[in-house]
Amino acid sequence: xxxxxxxAVRWSLxxxxxxxxxxxxxxxxGTSMANFMFLDGLAFKTWRMVEGEWFEGTYVFDAAxxxxxxxxxxxxxxxxxxxxxxxxxxxxxxxPFEVVAIAEGPAQFRRGxxxxx
Numbered sequence: 001x002x003x004x005x006x007x008a009v010r011w012s013l014x015x016x017x018x019x020x021x022x023x024x025x026x027x028x029x030g031t032s033m034a035n036f037m038f039l040d041g042l043a044f045k046t047w048r049m050v051e052g053e054w055f056e057g058t059y060v061f062d063a064a065x066x067x068x069x070x071x072x073x074x075x076x077x078x079x080x081x082x083x084x085x086x087x088x089x090x091x092x093x094x095x096p097f098e099v100v101a102i103a104e105g106p107a108q109f110r111r112g113x114x115x116x117x
Contacts, residue, residue, distance in 0.1 A: 004060040004099035005067035006042055009074065009086045011055045021051045024098050032082070041066025055087065060099050071096055 013020055028047045036045045041061045048053045061067035071094065074081070079090035 002098050002100055003102045004062060005064045006064075006097040007059040007061070007067055008093065008095045009057045009083075009084060009091050009093075010093040011050055011089065011115075012077045013041045013049075013054055013084060013087065015089065016087045020055075021049060022089055023083070024049060024055055024083070028088055041070075041072070053082065057083070060102075067096060073077060093095050 017023075024047075032047070036042060039045075041063055043062050045059045045060070046058045047056070048058060059067070059070065061070065075094055078084060078094065081091075082092050
């Protein structure tokens, strides 16, 4: 039995505008987080970035059906998504995966950028 059904959506930032990292942070915290807080079947989503290299949305769903439906819907409109518009290109990768296990440490999950962000 696995711990969830994941989906990774990654964009390249190598040819993105120079201010893209700041714009992505502002969009994620100001808009995108709220858009996913009530998505049926979503256990959690993280946004990851290596400035100048890549930006990624990582989703974990409770059921494969929810993940697969979201993946199919998003794939059809990925090139026009808000992330693609900010970055200036479509995702380079949309990959479903298995979440084998999740360990939550004493610090637990945070809901937004922390100190130093």
